[in-house]
Amino acid sequence: MLTANLIRTKRDGGVLNAEQWRFLIEGYCGGEVTDYQMSALAMAIFFRGLDRRETAELTRCMVDSGERLPRVSDRPRVDKHSTGGLGDKVSLILAPLLACCDVDVPMISGRGLGRTGGTLDKLESIPGYQTQLSIEQSSRVLKDVGCFIVGATESIAPADRRLYGLRDVTATVESVGLITASILSKKLAASLDALVMDVKVGSAGFMPSIQQATELADSLREVGVEAGLPTIPVLSDMDQPLGRAIGNANEVNESLDVLDGGGPEEVRALTLRLSAELLVATKQAGDLQTAEGLLARKLDSGEARQRFERMVHEQGGKLSGHLPLGKQRDTVAERSGWVESIDCPAIGDAIISMGGGRRKTTDPVEPSVGIDLHFRVGDRVETGQPLWTVYEGQVACPPIQPVRMSETSVPARPLILQRKSGG
Structure with a gap:
């Protein structure tokens, strides 16, 4: 050949x-x-x-390019994956939260793709945090803490690790087949019992329409089930960033707020829902309502925050509170009204231009830059209130106008758009 x-x-x-x-x-x-x-x-x-058979074959080859993670306990093994979007910091909260509920969460995550932030880049904002662990090291963390968050290494789906970086800089990210194979190869290598997929829909993610997101959700569910991994896709809104904070250190700080029982309601709600799906799938809870109640208590008690700090410590990180951010610059509303829409591509491009993302695979990332949005679509804004805040590093933020206002009221967008049953 x-x-x-x-x-x-x-x-x-x-x-x-x-x-x-x-x-x-x-x-x-x-x-x-x-x-x-x-x-x-x-x-x-x-x-x-790629047709479905090709996607399954490519996924299988990517899994076989490396090793599989060993089981370290008789607890169920679960994970969540997101297709990516601005402000999506759920993984940082979900892994330690579920670890408090007698399940193991061996999370193999990725870096930023295009405009979307990467879980590994966010965690590397924490001084000393190691995202590259050997199988023996990650297994020890999992046994002791109940969760880890690491990157794919040369031992785990190495083919995907190399292809992942190429897709980011060759404008080939938004492919259903490649996304499916990339996600599932890492998850199958983690020897999971259940996976929940957060498929983002909107301009801040890779699937701008419900039709495209549904196609990806179906692909993930079918290829996952064929490979023996029950996969539950949940379609969630990404026509605006999730939460207030966008940027690496900025999103770690917001995650800490949620782990303390606070933070933006939409971040908390989505985290609880995705976590609950996994507890029900592994029969750790009888229904979603019961599961969400248990999980909420773990957040509010501080137990999940303590588990997160243990994970960070075991992976070499030194966390003593909120992380420092860049020079702050606020923009206020010049008139009253309602938030009609948010220009997500402009926000993502601005963060990349300040060094908070990559133009090529070898680019370093400046963790302290970011943007806060103080309102969501449908919110009422009064003249003089801060609309957004920029945190600048050595490179200034380009002129942006990410918030579009309306003189008449605008309905809020639903957070959960659709759930597809798993196999």
Whole structure:
């Protein structure tokens, strides 16, 4: 087989079989398939797509490119994954929260893709926090704490780790097949008993329409179930950032607020719902209402905050309160009205321009830059109230106008748009 011929097949709308996918993925990991060839293949997939069988084969090959995590207890193993969006810091709260409820949460996360922030980048805002642990190290943390949050290493789905970085800088992120294979390869390697998928819908994520999000949710559920992993997709709103804080250290700080029983209501509500889905799926609770009540008590008591601090400590981090942010600059409302919409791409691009995200895979990330939004769609704003706050680093924030106002009232957007039953 020749790599160029396989790229040509996908470019022309053809279908690759299991042997061909294995040739490509093993060749990529072994150096016979180059980054530029894999970039060309990713672009062909972006335009031509993958059918369900191809997606399953690609996922399987990515899992087989590395090792699987061992079980460290007889507790259920669960995880949550989000397709990504501005201000989505749920993973930082959910992992320690569920660890308080007699389940193990071995969370393998990623870095920022495009405009969306990455869980690993956020955690690396904490001085000393190590996102790259060996299987032995992560297993020890899981046994002692009940959760960890690490990145995919050369041992776990190494093919995805390399392809993930290429997709970010080659404009091939928004592919249902590639997203499905990327997510599920890491989750299958984690030896999970259940997975809840937070599929974001709107301009601040990768799936702008409900139709596209539904296609991805169906793909994740079907490929997950075929591989033996019950997968529960939940579609949630991402036509505006989740919560108030956007940016790496900024989102860690907001996560701490939620772990203390406070923080934005929408962040707390989504975290409780996704966590509850997993407790019900693993029969740790009989229904969602009971599960959410248990989880809320863990947040309000401070138990989840203590578990988070233990995880950070075990992964080398030094956390002594809220993290420092950049130079603060506020913008106030020039007139009264209601928030009609939020320009999410403008916010994401502004943070990248200040160094809070990457233009290429080797770019460093400045953790202290970010943006706070003080209102959500549908909120009433009075003249002179702060609309947004920018935290600048060495690079100033470009001029932005992320909030569009209306003179008439605007309905609030629902947080949970749809739930699809798992397998």
